[in-house]
Amino acid sequence: MCSAREHHPAFKASFAERARNTSHPLANYLLRLMDLKKSNLCLSADVTSARELVTLADRMGPSIVVLKTHHDLVAGWDFHPQTGTGAKLGVLARKHGFLIFEDRKFGDIGSTVQLQYTAGSARIIDWAHIVNVNMVPGKAAVSALHESAKRWRSRVNYEVKTSVSVGTPTSDSFDENGEESDEGPFSNSSLAPRDRPSSSGFRPDYNGRKGSIVSITTLTQSFEPVDSPRFSGTINEGDELLYAGIEEPPWDRGLLILAQMSSEGNFMTKEYTDACVEAAREHKDFVMGFISQESLNSQPDDSFISMTPGCQLPPDGEGEEDGEVEGDGLGQQYNTPAKLVGLCGSDIIIVGRGILKAASPPVEAERYRRKAWKAYLQRTGQEI
Known part of the structure; x- marks a missing residue:
């Protein structure tokens, strides 16, 4: 694992430099946000109640740049477009400076994934900046989601x-x-x-x-x-704040392609991963990157962001933080931020249980943020 494509320009480039060379509006925004907050941490908010999810987002917001959700496992999710759970997360995203990533893993025929993305009670496209796709059905799923996002983008700003x-x-x-x-x-x-x-x-x-x-x-x-996914003028407008130093996120949506997994024995072969990269290149104005175990940028003009799950640190004070970490016994394999970011070229680490099960999740989130940022600075040759 980890071919460490260190010869690609993106491997050594800073997030600020990559932002200037990235045409995808949301990827550009995320890279600038990472540089501003000095964070490349995504929290996997795998909790089962809406109240806990909103509280968690508020507590962890200062340390993260992406909040990953699974709306379908959250009991009590309020689907109201202006005052519901998605709206509340949107307010917190503006306040703390992070993007919302709904880990839906779309994986069906084109017409079905379009409806799952834009319709139903959840209307994921309205509140989630980022979604992902399992490309097992083929490239058509990516094309269909791209088409839906373009239609939504063309009419979401205004109504008669x-x-x-x-x-x-x-x-x-x-x-x-x-x-x-x-x-x-x-x-x-x-x-x-x-x-x-x-x-x-x-x-x-x-x-x-x-x-x-x-x-x-x-x-x-x-x-x-009209009311936007930024939820301006909805929930306690006077309490809404915008994170200092950066504007609101763009209206454009972003897609991550599930190209590699951290679970043991998964069936994502090299041929599958190569097909994911090919599809991303065909939809550069929608696909912003991958869920992968390493950077997948290989061609000179590739500028994709890699987000990597399966990241964990040993307990604070126990063992080397750059060493090996045991799995969870359920097929999940773990790697440290130093390996994923520093050696494999991943841009953002995704951490769930390592933070959520800690005695003090906010303190642990800061520890992960510092370690992942240190690995990025060392990879890019910047001063620490």
Whole structure:
């Protein structure tokens, strides 16, 4: 394992340099966020209640750049688009500076994965910046998801708003010749006490001119911003903060292709992995990288991000932090940040139980962040 493609420019390049050479909007944003927060840590938030998930995201947000979710294992997930669980995670993502990655592993025919991505009660595309695909069905699954994302992107910013107003002008709004006065038919000053609406309509102006009864209906249509996955103006707007030093994430969505796995005895052969890379190159404006055990950049213009699960550190103070780590007995094999980032060229480590089961998860998250960042700095030859 770990061919360590150290001869590829991305292996030694800093995240800031790679951001400047990356055309994918979301990948560009993530690389700049990593450089800003000095973090290349993704938390695998494998918890089973919505309350615990939201609390965890808030506590771990300062240390991570990606929050990985499995919405279908969370009891009590609220699907409301503006106030539900996805919306709450969106607010925290803005506050702490991280992206949301729904680990859905789409793996069906094209029309099915499109519906799973954009429809149903979850509407994953609305709140998850990143999703992934298991390419066992072939390249068609990637193409179908890409098509759905483009359609969503083209119409998500705006929708047509229709406004209808109906009113009856008063007699004071017309001059002696029946022309409309400068104050206009709906000016507050035209509604003198004797002309204000009563329960049965406008009171006639018995002391003035005879008013003409005119009904005016105004229909206007305009394109206005709709509620976005950034959830602006939804949950306690005054409490929403934007992480300092960087703008909001772009509207563009990103796909990770499941190219390699850390589980023992998996069937992802070299031929399968090569096909994943080929599909990524064919959809560079949607595929931002891979779930893999190493960097898969090989051609000069490759700029994909590699995110790697199966990362664990020995307990603090016990053994070498760069050494081997035992598996979980259920097929999961573990590697340290030093090996995955420093030797194999992975960009982001994905950690779940190693943090969640710690006595103090926030403290442990910081330990993983420091070790993974140190491995990145050493790989790229930067000063520590």
